[in-house]
Every structure is written in C-alpha cells, then in structure tokens.
Amino acid sequence: MKPDYQLKRVEEDSDDAMAEISSVSPSAGQNLTRRGLFASIVTAGAALVALTEPANADTAAQKKAKAKCKKKKGYKWDSKKKKCVKRSSSGGSYCSCNLVCTCDLVYY
Amino acid sequence: MTEICQRLPKVTAETFVVPLEEKRYLIYAPLRETACVGNARVVNHLMDCKEGSTRAADPAYEDLRNLFRVMGILDARAEPKPITRFKGTPEPTEVTLFLTTACNLRCTYCYAQAGDTAKKFMKPDVAFRGIEFVARNAARLGRDKFAVIYHGGGEPTVNWPTLTESHAFATTLAKELGIGFSSSTATNGVLRDSQIDWIVSHLNGASVSFDGSPELQDEHRPKVGGGGSSSQVIHTLTRFQEGGLPYGIRVTVTADHIPHLVESVKFICSRFKPKRLQVEPAYQMGRWKDAPSAETDAFIDAFREAQVAARALGQEIYFSGAKVGHLSNHFCGVTQDSFSLSPDGGVSGCFEVFAEDEKDADVFFYGHTDDKGQFQFNKKRLANLRAQTVDRHAFCSTCFAKWNCGGDCYNKSLKVNGSAEFQGSDRCHVIRELTKDQILERIAKAGGLAWLGDEESPEGKSAGKEFLL
Ligand code: SF4
Numbered sequence: 001m002k003p004d005y006q007l008k009r010v011e012e013d014s015d016d017a018m019a020e021i022s023s024v025s026p027s028a029g030q031n032l033t034r035r036g037l038f039a040s041i042v043t044a045g046a047a048l049v050a051l052t053e054p055a056n057a058d059t060a061a062q063k064k065a066k067a068k069c070k071k072k073k074g075y076k077w078d079s080k081k082k083k084c085v086k087r088s089s090s091g092g093s094y095c096s097c098n099l100v101c102t103c104d105l106v107y108y
Numbered sequence: 109m110t111e112i113c114q115r116l117p118k119v120t121a122e123t124f125v126v127p128l129e130e131k132r133y134l135i136y137a138p139l140r141e142t143a144c145v146g147n148a149r150v151v152n153h154l155m156d157c158k159e160g161s162t163r164a165a166d167p168a169y170e171d172l173r174n175l176f177r178v179m180g181i182l183d184a185r186a187e188p189k190p191i192t193r194f195k196g197t198p199e200p201t202e203v204t205l206f207l208t209t210a211c212n213l214r215c216t217y218c219y220a221q222a223g224d225t226a227k228k229f230m231k232p233d234v235a236f237r238g239i240e241f242v243a244r245n246a247a248r249l250g251r252d253k254f255a256v257i258y259h260g261g262g263e264p265t266v267n268w269p270t271l272t273e274s275h276a277f278a279t280t281l282a283k284e285l286g287i288g289f290s291s292s293t294a295t296n297g298v299l300r301d302s303q304i305d306w307i308v309s310h311l312n313g314a315s316v317s318f319d320g321s322p323e324l325q326d327e328h329r330p331k332v333g334g335g336g337s338s339s340q341v342i343h344t345l346t347r348f349q350e351g352g353l354p355y356g357i358r359v360t361v362t363a364d365h366i367p368h369l370v371e372s373v374k375f376i377c378s379r380f381k382p383k384r385l386q387v388e389p390a391y392q393m394g395r396w397k398d399a400p401s402a403e404t405d406a407f408i409d410a411f412r413e414a415q416v417a418a419r420a421l422g423q424e425i426y427f428s429g430a431k432v433g434h435l436s437n438h439f440c441g442v443t444q445d446s447f448s449l450s451p452d453g454g455v456s457g458c459f460e461v462f463a464e465d466e467k468d469a470d471v472f473f474y475g476h477t478d479d480k481g482q483f484q485f486n487k488k489r490l491a492n493l494r495a496q497t498v499d500r501h502a503f504c505s506t507c508f509a510k511w512n513c514g515g516d517c518y519n520k521s522l523k524v525n526g527s528a529e530f531q532g533s534d535r536c537h538v539i540r541e542l543t544k545d546q547i548l549e550r551i552a553k554a555g556g557l558a559w560l561g562d563e564e565s566p567e568g569k570s571a572g573k574e575f576l577l
Contacts, residue, residue: 002502002503002506002532003503003504003506003507003508003532003536003540004506005124005125005126005506005507005508006124006125006506007119007123007124007125007151007154007155007158008125008155009151009152009155010125010127010133010148010151010152011148012148012149012152013131013148015131015147016131016147016148016149017149018147018149019146019147019149019150019153019169019172020146020147020149020150021144021145021146021150021172021175021557021558022132022145022146022147023556023557024145024548024551024552024556024557025552025556026549026552026553026556027552078562
C-alpha cells in the first residue's frame with residue numbers, strides 16, 4: 001500500500017486544547033516501545049523561545065572559517081565541531097545484496 | 109486585507125507528519141534536516157498556515173511559528189532537492205568486476221545461487237577493457253583517481269589469476285596516466301594466507317560477509333565440501349585487522365538468526381573494529397526465495413537491541429535503507445550509470461544481476477563490447493534505469509523516508525512485485541521504523557525539543573547546499 005505521511009489535519013481531542021511540543025527522551029530512538037518517552041511536555045512558550053535563540057554563536061574567526069568553508073567544493077561547515085568537514089557524496093552506489101557491500105568503503 | 113495576507117506565514121518546506129505513540133506526531137522536514145514532536149494542535153496549526161487560514165496569524169501561536177521558522181518549515185527560502193540525474197553516454201570512473209559465478213561456500217541464503225548455476229570466469233582481457241575504459245574516462249574528466257571493485261555473483265577471489273593480473277594492469281595504467289587508483293573487494297573471507305597477505309598489501313579495502321555467531325555462520329555459510337567457515341573467516345578478519353586494512357563486515361540476518369542478532373553483534377564488536385558494520389535482513393531471492401521473511405517487526409526490535417549492544421562496545425550498526433544525515437534521490441548506483449562487468453563482458457547496472465542469462469537481465473544489462481572492443485550502450489535500457497530515482501516513484505512521493513532512503517532497491521521491487529513500476533516491499537516498513545529512530549535520536553541529542561539540522565541554520569543550509577548534477 002502506498003504510504004501517506006503528507007502534512008494534513010489530524011484528529012484533536014480534549015487533551016489537545018494547547019499546542020504542545022514534546023520532549024524526546026534519549027532512548028526514544030532505540031527503545032523497543034516508546035511508551036513513556038514523550039512524557040515531559042513543554043507548552044509552547046519560554047522553552048521554545050530559548051530554542052529559537054542562537055545558543056552557541058560563532059566567534060569572528062569561526063565566522064570567517066565558515067564563510068571560506070562554504071566556498072570550498074565538497075566541504076561543509078559542521079557547526080557542532082566548528083570546523084570544515086568533507087561532505088559525503090550524494091552519488092555512488094549502495095548495495096544491499098546478500099553478498100556484501102563494498103560500496104561504503106569506496107564511495108562514502 | 110493586503111497587510112493581513114502579507115503577514116500570514118507560508119509553509120516553505122516539504123513537511124511530513126508521522127504518527128507516534130501517545131497521540132504524538134513527528135514533524136519532519138527532511139530537506140531542512142529538522143524535526144520535532146508535537147500534539148495534534150501543533151500539526152493542525154501548521155495546516156492553518158498551509159491553508160492560509162486567519163488562525164495562522166493567531167498571536168497565541170507565535171512562539172510555535174518561530175520554532176517552525178527556525179526549522180525552515182515556515183517563511184524560509186526555497187529548498188533545493190537532492191536530485192542527481194545522468195545524461196548522455198556513460199563515462200564511469202569506477203568499474204565493478206564480477207570475476208566469477210563460482211564460490212567456495214554454499215550459503216543457504218545466497219541471492220546468486222552461486223555454485224548451482226553454470227560456472228563462469230572472467231578472462232583478464234575482459235577486466236582490462238573495463239579498467240582501461242574507466243581509467244581513461246577519469247583522466248579525460250580530470251578526476252584524481254579511478255576505482256576497481258571486485259564483487260559478487262560468486263566469490264571474487266576464486267578467480268585469483270584475473271584478480272591479480274587486472275590489479276597489476278590497473279596499477280601500470282594509473283602510473284602511465286598519472287592518476288590515482290583505488291581498489292577493494294567483497295569476499296566471504298575463506299582465503300589462503302598468501303591471499304590475505306596480497307589483499308592487505310595491494311587493496312584499499314575489503315568487505316567481508318560474516319554473520320557473527322560462529323554457530324549461525326557455520327550453519328548458513330558452510331564450505332563447498334562441507335564443514336563450517338567461521339574459524340577461517342575469524343582468522344581472515346584478525347589478519348586484516350592486524351595488517352591495518354580498512355574493512356567492513358556485512359551480517360545477513362535470516363528469520364532464525366533474529367533471536368541471536370544481539371549475540372552476533374556482541375561477538376563481532378568485542379573482537380573486531382570494522383570500519384562499518386552493516387546488518388541486513390536476508391533477501392528472499394536465489395536459494396532463499398521460499399524461506400521465511402526476515403523483514404519483520406522482530407528484526408526491527410532485534411536491530412534496536414543490537415544497536416544498544418554495539419554502542420556499549422563503542423561501535424555502530426547500519427542498515428542500508430535508513431540513512432538520516434544522507435540526502436539523495438537514489439538508493440544505489442543503478443540510476444547513476446553504475447558500471448559492472450559480467451564474466452562475459454556485459455555491462456550491468458546492478459550488483460545483484462551479474463550474468464546475462466539471469467532473470468531481469470534485459471532490464472539491468474545496458475551495454476556490451478563490440479568487435480573493436482568498444483563499449484556500446486543500449487539507450488532505452490539506460491534511460492529506464494536512470495529514471496528509477498525516488499523523485500520519479502509515485503509510490504514513494506508521500507513517504508517521509510524518501511530523501512533518506514532514495515527509493516530502495518529496484519531489483520528487489522521487480523522481483524517481489526513483478527512489475528516495472530516501483531511498488532516498494534516489506535523492507536519499506538523496516539526502513540521507516542529505523543529512519544524514525546534516527547530522527548528521534550537526532551531530536552534527543554539536540555536537547556530533546558527539536559532537531560535543527562547538523563550544520564548551519566536551515567536557511568543558510570539550503571542556500572549553501574550543492575548537489576551534483
Ligand atoms: S515507500 Fe519504501 S522505498 Fe519508497 S521512500 Fe518510503 S521506504 Fe523508501
């Protein structure tokens with residue numbers, strides 16, 4: 001069956017009176033059941049404002065390095081590491097056969 | 109009126125909504141690489157913005173709209189799509205050589221049915237032709253290197269003479285052309301010590317099929333004359349590691365392997381440090397055609413548990429379909445003029461379709477050499493292969509995983525559905541669940557509220573993103 005995850009209206013109930021962004025627990029991406037992992041709920045407000053403010057702004061030298069990096073073909077700026085890193089190719093092969101995949105060693 | 113219209117926010121990202129447990133929804137903008145989890149009201153407010161409803165300007169939701177602005181979902185610049193499309197005559201700079209259909213193992217789940225089919229061996233001159241073609245293309249295109257990959261249909265090292273002779277040929281040619289050359293092989297790891305020595309000193313990498321648990325390895329990957337292969341493969345991996353060869357391990361999971369996957373991953377991670385550890389459910393193809401499927405919820409659960417176990421030992425496991433952090437319109441090289449040579453010299457676009465007498469060879473074989481030794485390409489077949497990108501799969505158009513998955517395996521869809529039009533497979537469920545895990549993990553790692561991308565602000569990121577065309 002064709003999957004359908006397009007943005008569309010969803011059913012609201014009495015619990016949905018407020019718009020709420022849920023906090024995701026670190027184990028949500030690896031737990032067998034996600035029940036209880038979205039428990040801490042943040043109502044739209046202060047926490048979101050904090051989130052939308054630049055937390056870890058770049059220094060002047062970093063800004064310069066970032067601008068230089070953006071011009072360098074095949075590289076991207078990693079804002080966490082604050083350095084220029086090689087961009088992974090969007091081309092190349094990826095095999096999923098029952099033999100083995102050599103592709104990542106070669107292409108990625 | 110005009111003033112109100114101008115103030116209304118605009119949805120400027122391809123945005124997907126994935127229902128989660130506890131009436132929560134994952135809101136994911138793949139091309140911005142941003143995501144958050146919200147309730148129904150959050151989703152519906154985004155719909156208000158999309159529909160241009162007056163509620164879209166409700167001051168009570170301004171903070172939420174600001175979050176969506178930072179995520180690039182509202183009022184951002186247009187997002188470029190990661191579309192790569194090939195045109196004209198193929199000019200590959202990498203060749204994959206299917207050296208033989210023969211194999212020294214008789215794996216239960218072999219997709220290629222190696223050993224059951226007619227034995228074919230590639231002659232050195234076929235390999236030389238392919239190498240010369242890609243090397244000269246690389247030199248003409250100003251690339252710094254070309255690549256030679258020894259791969260499937262059987263065990264490449266069984267055709268040792270062509271492997272070593274073609275490598276020597278490529279080395280000489282690279283020197284003559286003044287460019288670099290890299291080489292790697294897929295192998296089942298059942299090798300002689302002299303072969304291991306040669307691989308360590310001549311190749312840039314190897315990818316070894318090894319299922320982890322020695323009992324399962326011996327059961328599913330027996331030697332041609334009988335007996336298990338685990339001790340020999342463990343020996344090979346140990347020698348690769350000692351020799352400093354970058355290697356990957358590929359674990360194939362059959363339905364009966366699922367309950368033991370954690371044990372297998374622990375076995376590997378506590379002994380070896382592969383550059384990449386790939387875990388894939390077995391394809392129901394070849395000898396494994398009628399076997400029970402491993403593309404199940406049980407596999408997903410086992411994968412999650414195995415990931416926890418791998419991380420505890422300082423490693424990570426990968427599944428080829430779940431690739432958050434990688435944006436692409438294709439899953440593999442089949443749409444990108446992937447250039448693989450069969451033992452007889454035919455050009456295939458797929459690693460899994462390695463001989464001209466195979467099913468669907470008329471779809472994947474798109475070239476051959478003429479009497480003068482020149483490569484000739486079938487334009488119609490090539491055009492069909494090039495068109496199998498996710499942006500052209502109607503089936504995938506509304507799937508949240510599409511720009512990460514790239515449309516999965518065309519060969520698999522053909523084999524499962526028997527239809528030229530892409531229709532997905534059971535793998536889609538595995539892909540979506542594991543992709544969802546990766547997105548949630550990104551949100552959690554970013555502090556728990558929203559993943560705002562790995563590099564720059566969404567605006568800057570979109571503006572700076574380049575894709576090869
Ligand atoms: S429908 Fe299946 S193949 Fe298509 S993008 Fe989604 S998971 Fe991938």
